[in-house]
Amino acid sequence: MFKIQSPVLTGVLFSLLGTALFAPIFAAGKFSGGETPAIAIVFMRYSGGFLFVAAITILSRTQLSLLKSPRPGLHFLRAVLGIGGAACTIQAAIYMPIADATAIGLTEGLMVVALAAIILRERVTLAHWVAGGLCALGAYVVISGSLSLDSLGFAPVEGIVAALAGALFIALETLTIKVLARSENALGVLLYVNGFASLVLLGPIIYFVLEAQVSAITLAPFVILGPLAIVAQFCNIKAYRLADVAIIGPVNYSWIIFATIIGVLVFDEIPDIRLFIGAAFIVVGGIWLIRLSPR
DSSP states (O other), rough: OTTTOOOEEEHHHHHHHHHHHHHHHHHHHTTTTTOSSSHHHHHHHHHHHHHHHHHHHTTTTTTTTOOOOSSSHHHHEEEEHHHHHHHHHHHHHHSHHHHHHHHHTHHHHHHHHHHHHSSSSOOOOOOHHHHHHHHHHHHHHHHHHTOGGGGGGHHHHHHHHHHHHHHHHHHHHHHHHHHHHTTTHHHHHHHHHHHHHHHHHHHHHHHHHHHHOOOOHHHHHGGGGGHHHHHHHHHHHHHHHSSSSHHHHHHHHGGGHHHHHHHHHOOOOOOHHHHHHHHHHHHHHHHHHHSOOOO
């Protein structure tokens, strides 16, 4: 008999919470009315995250020697890729409906498989490519629908390019995480990525503030995105510890649901039927890819 207290169910709930927390982060640019540069929002997300993780490290009295990494260069690369992924994804949601940008961003699963085959030399079967083809078909359906949104005041081409670029950056970042996760301390990984990203973006932020393109007061509220992202990551880590990837992986596709809810309730973005059709192809293909992945 199914028990409500089962670890699997708890893992699913953690995954849903983590995904729900990430949704408003990627919609942050639209919440600002598109007036705050995406790169400035990303800086506040990473700097806020670094301060939050640093506070946890100090309060938990974690020995710094345990956090030292033999591969700081790989952490730096991950930070750069993370910046690109976050900035492009946030920008895409400014240019086009949040749900459309999210659906296109979900093609990251297909890109991970293709890049893993090329970079990590992982074995990719015909079934992988068929499942990936479903994702690609779904993305095409969503894109074809988005191209008809000019009359609504969106810039669909720019949004599509940003969403696809964001998916590519996130896919590449996923590969670096896959390598780092094999031996690195989880708290150390968070400190490195948030710290490096903050340093990389410090120069552009100083320029934006000095040139009066953005004010410190305007940026201040976005600092909450850092702790929000860290809590979301914690939820996802907890989820994967409680349940198999084959179960938790598909739950992450609920991102399209949360994005659609935000779009409808906050921005009056009514989804087109092609979004539902395209998203369905992407979700089915993505879940199939997860099922094909080695345990």
